[in-house]
Amino acid sequence: MAGATETSVVRENTSTYEAIAALTVGLAAVLFFLGLAATVEIVSITGSLAGLPTLTALGLLLVVMGVAVGGFGLLSYRGLFPTDPDVSVGIVAAALFSALWALLGFLVGAEALGLGLAGGVVGGLLIGAVAFATTAFPREDVGSTLPAAALAVFFGLVFLLGVVGTEWSWSPANFPDSQSVTFFARSVAPFAVMLSSLVVGWAAAKAYGGFGARGRHLGAYLLVYLNAVAIISILVALVAFVVFKGIGPVAEGVEVGLGVGPATTVSLFGFSYDVVWPVYWPFLMNGASLFTDITGVFPAIVGTAWLVIGAVVLAVPLGVGAAVFLTEYAERGRFTAIVEVATNALWSTPSIVFGLFGAAFLVPRFTPQPQKSLLAGMITLGFMLLPLVVITAREAMIAVPDEYRDASAALGVSKWQTIRSVVLPAAMPGVVTGVILGVGRIAGETAPLLLTMGGGSFVGAGQRAKVLDSFQLSLSPPFVTNPELTQATTALPYQLYQVVLTGTGETAGVTDITAFGWGTALVLLAVVLAFYAVGIATRQYFRSKLSYE
Amino acid sequence: MSETDTQPRQDSGTEQSLTTQGESTERIDPSWRDYDFAGEAKLAVEDLNVHYGDDHALKDVSMEIPEESVTALIGPSGCGKSTFLRCLNRMNDRVKSASIDGSVRLDGEEIYQDGTDLVELRKQVGMVFQAPNPFPKSIRDNISYGPRKHGDIDTGLLARLTGRDDTDEEAALVERALRQAALWDEVSDRLDDNALGLSGGQQQRLCIARCLAVDPEVILMDEPASALDPIATSKIEDLIEELAEEYTVVVVTHNMQQAARISDQTAVFLTGGRLVEYDDTEKIFENPESQRVEDYISGKFG
Numbered sequence: 124m125a126g127a128t129e130t131s132v133v134r135e136n137t138s139t140y141e142a143i144a145a146l147t148v149g150l151a152a153v154l155f156f157l158g159l160a161a162t163v164e165i166v167s168i169t170g171s172l173a174g175l176p177t178l179t180a181l182g183l184l185l186v187v188m189g190v191a192v193g194g195f196g197l198l199s200y201r202g203l204f205p206t207d208p209d210v211s212v213g214i215v216a217a218a219l220f221s222a223l224w225a226l227l228g229f230l231v232g233a234e235a236l237g238l239g240l241a242g243g244v245v246g247g248l249l250i251g252a253v254a255f256a257t258t259a260f261p262r263e264d265v266g267s268t269l270p271a272a273a274l275a276v277f278f279g280l281v282f283l284l285g286v287v288g289t290e291w292s293w294s295p296a297n298f299p300d301s302q303s304v305t306f307f308a309r310s311v312a313p314f315a316v317m318l319s320s321l322v323v324g325w326a327a328a329k330a331y332g333g334f335g336a337r338g339r340h341l342g343a344y345l346l347v348y349l350n351a352v353a354i355i356s357i358l359v360a361l362v363a364f365v366v367f368k369g370i371g372p373v374a375e376g377v378e379v380g381l382g383v384g385p386a387t388t389v390s391l392f393g394f395s396y397d398v399v400w401p402v403y404w405p406f407l408m409n410g411a412s413l414f415t416d417i418t419g420v421f422p423a424i425v426g427t428a429w430l431v432i433g434a435v436v437l438a439v440p441l442g443v444g445a446a447v448f449l450t451e452y453a454e455r456g457r458f459t460a461i462v463e464v465a466t467n468a469l470w471s472t473p474s475i476v477f478g479l480f481g482a483a484f485l486v487p488r489f490t491p492q493p494q495k496s497l498l499a500g501m502i503t504l505g506f507m508l509l510p511l512v513v514i515t516a517r518e519a520m521i522a523v524p525d526e527y528r529d530a531s532a533a534l535g536v537s538k539w540q541t542i543r544s545v546v547l548p549a550a551m552p553g554v555v556t557g558v559i560l561g562v563g564r565i566a567g568e569t570a571p572l573l574l575t576m577g578g579g580s581f582v583g584a585g586q587r588a589k590v591l592d593s594f595q596l597s598l599s600p601p602f603v604t605n606p607e608l609t610q611a612t613t614a615l616p617y618q619l620y621q622v623v624l625t626g627t628g629e630t631a632g633v634t635d636i637t638a639f640g641w642g643t644a645l646v647l648l649a650v651v652l653a654f655y656a657v658g659i660a661t662r663q664y665f666r667s668k669l670s671y672e
Numbered sequence: 673m674s675e676t677d678t679q680p681r682q683d684s685g686t687e688q689s690l691t692t693q694g695e696s697t698e699r700i701d702p703s704w705r706d707y708d709f710a711g712e713a714k715l716a717v718e719d720l721n722v723h724y725g726d727d728h729a730l731k732d733v734s735m736e737i738p739e740e741s742v743t744a745l746i747g748p749s750g751c752g753k754s755t756f757l758r759c760l761n762r763m764n765d766r767v768k769s770a771s772i773d774g775s776v777r778l779d780g781e782e783i784y785q786d787g788t789d790l791v792e793l794r795k796q797v798g799m800v801f802q803a804p805n806p807f808p809k810s811i812r813d814n815i816s817y818g819p820r821k822h823g824d825i826d827t828g829l830l831a832r833l834t835g836r837d838d839t840d841e842e843a844a845l846v847e848r849a850l851r852q853a854a855l856w857d858e859v860s861d862r863l864d865d866n867a868l869g870l871s872g873g874q875q876q877r878l879c880i881a882r883c884l885a886v887d888p889e890v891i892l893m894d895e896p897a898s899a900l901d902p903i904a905t906s907k908i909e910d911l912i913e914e915l916a917e918e919y920t921v922v923v924v925t926h927n928m929q930q931a932a933r934i935s936d937q938t939a940v941f942l943t944g945g946r947l948v949e950y951d952d953t954e955k956i957f958e959n960p961e962s963q964r965v966e967d968y969i970s971g972k973f974g
Binding site: 454524526527529530531532533534535536537540544545548549668669670671 | 761766768809882
């Protein structure tokens with residue numbers, strides 16, 4: 124009953140106790156990341172860890188942690204540790220623990236012991252009830268540590284005793300088709316490790332804080348922190364995986380030096396000039412051809428770049444214009460509410476619907492015969508981008524303080540001039556943020572391009588979209604024409620899909636089609652990130668004009 | 673003392689009942705209506721009524737504001753003094769629920785009529801708001817914003833190409849406005865810095881300079897010092913007194929000491945949107961006609 128007598132603000136004699144508790148929390152975090160690493164196979168389940176087979180090592184750590192945390196609870200209950208526990212851990216934790224244990228009881232009863240569905244249900248209910256009682260009824264220090272400790276010890280023993288070994292697998296018999304689902308040790312074990320280390324870590328963090336309000340705060344902090352770190356690790360792992368798989372084909376045959384690169388003829392409206400690149404990067408600079416040593420994705424990069432540029436040029440003025448009308452001119456009411464709902468709905472419309480619209484409405488309109496074209500792709504993606512630009516531009520403009528508008532009006536400045544010189548500049552960073560988000564989505568969009576832009580899975584460098592070179596002036600309407608815009612071309616996500624789908628590239632001189640696909644994926648990632656970088660730099664520019672240091 | 677203590681309570685009681693009965697247009701204290709100031713009237717307001725939806729915010733207000741002087745509008749919160757101020761340059765037009773009738777004449781010219789050029793009106797009747805609201809632009813751009821938008825100054829690329837470059841005019845204008853607002857010495861070396869980096873008091877003086885840059889004849893100020901500390905407040909007060917030598921200043925304030933310090937004449941609005949008394953500031957603060965005004969000024973109510 125240490126907690127009852129302890130009333131001082133500064134808790135005394137806590138150093139040893141806190142050191143051990145902190146060590147346990149740290150161990151739980153280490154175990155959590157080991158589990159995470161095992162999930163993405165950085166740590167091999169079949170290999171070894173610190174001299175022991177991985178599963179044995181993990182099991183040992185779990186048991187040690189379980190015993191430590193359970194010991195904390197009991198010693199605290201006996202009053203040997205200076206803690207300050209509440210009366211009970213609470214109904215939420217009790218419900219979660221009983222649900223967890225009931226599930227385990229069901230699985231063990233029904234599957235491991237072979238008692239069938241009825242046995243499983245009885246076992247589950249029984250163990251769930253015990254877990255609930257253990258959690259809810261004793262004092263907080265026992266209630267939060269014992270069920271968690273038992274979980275860790277249970278999983279630890281399962282691994283230590285070899286119940287779940289490296290070759291273990293389980294196909295639930297109760298599924299209609301018994302072969303349809305199979306769990307392997309390599310996916311179950313890391314998950315069990317992560318789950319139990321989270322639970323034990325939570326209990327240990329509570330113990331570290333001496334239970335009570337401070338303990339609850341630390342327990343929640345640990346869970347939130349581990350979750351955040353896990354999410355970031357997953358993201359990093361994803362990008363790292365793509366880079367790892369794709370860097371080989373992308374970096375193949377890169378040369379740097381004067382005159383090694385291809386010559387580019389820059390020509391616009393009849394003027395032309397030859398530029399020889401000082402770098403030769405085959406994957407980025409070549410198209411598909413049997414005559415080049417390495418097949419590249421140059422036409423697809425060009426296609427994606429033009430698509431994004433076209434969509435942005437179409438969507439940003441329209442979207443910002445609509446947002447100006449909605450925020451500055453239209454009366455707030457039914458009409459603006461409907462427009463708001465409609466733009467939100469449009470933003471969540473599946474991309475294939477936009478694609479079908481483009482195929483039915485745009486594709487037949489630009490050429491004598493219906494033909495998929497770069498222009499149709501640009502406009503379709505522009506339509507997809509439009510609602511997000513409207514939404515974010517509107518929010519950015521609403522966020523501009525009315526004081527600016529009042530100040531401007533009081534100087535006798537008209538509404539439109541106020542919008543142009545005060546409201547829009549102040550809203551610009553928000554608008555750019557919206558465009559960045561939207562570009563991230565449309566640059567990777569595949570479905571609409573299938574239906575509107577087409578192209579081939581391997582495109583020669585000569586067939587890239589030469590938009591800038593192809594403007595032609597004439598004296599009769601429409602005065603400026605550009606045949607490239609009405610041609611089908613290719614884009615990175617579309618090409619990636621085609622390459623993976625067809626799975627063969629001999630005709631284009633590609634031997635390892637999977638590597639080529641990963642390379643394309645890496646380039647796509649880089650192109651999207653490059654657009655992000657441009658967007659963020661633009662936003663920073665507008666922000667710096669508004670703020671002071 | 674005890675006599676004067678009981679006396680006003682009775683009086684204010686009867687007055688109160690008069691106003692609550694009184695959706696009538698009966699005037700409460702007619703004597704000050706003959707308030708005769710020296711000099712010309714810059715603004716003449718007659719029977720001004722403002723409704724916000726069903727709320728009758730301003731009732732039959734009539735007063736004349738003399739030129740080149742400071743007129744203070746005082747009264748408790750919600751008495752309509754800010755509404756009155758915003759009627760003088762038609763800023764209330766921007767409030768959708770507001771309906772305004774009555775007459776306001778600027779130099780004898782009715783501003784509430786069809787064909788009033790709001791741009792021209794607001795150039796002549798400038799306004800400074802309660803909270804400093806500089807634009808998120810450089811100090812220079814804040815000052816030259818008005819003249820630029822009115823086409824008086826153009827330093828754009830096109831202007832330069834066509835041989836009209838007002839860079840010198842702009843510099844002169846910025847310096848003039850900042851000097852008038854007593855801010856030049858503090859910011860002359862950082863005109864290109866963002867105005868939001870200035871202190872609150874500096875920002876408010878910048879807003880006054882921004883208003884002066886369009887060369888107004890009347891400056892309306894809506895509690896210009898209420899968001900500022902005492903030192904910044906005293907700077908603004910000095911500035912207002914200086915400005916009155918050249919401009920007609922109308923200032924709304926909650927601070928009665930401030931009104932007494934800076935104004936030449938004071939109008940007292942009391943709850944219900946009525947102008948109760950309007951006279952020389954000295955008279956209002958020392959010997960008001962209305963018992964209610966005396967109660968308000970001595971802090972007995974309001």
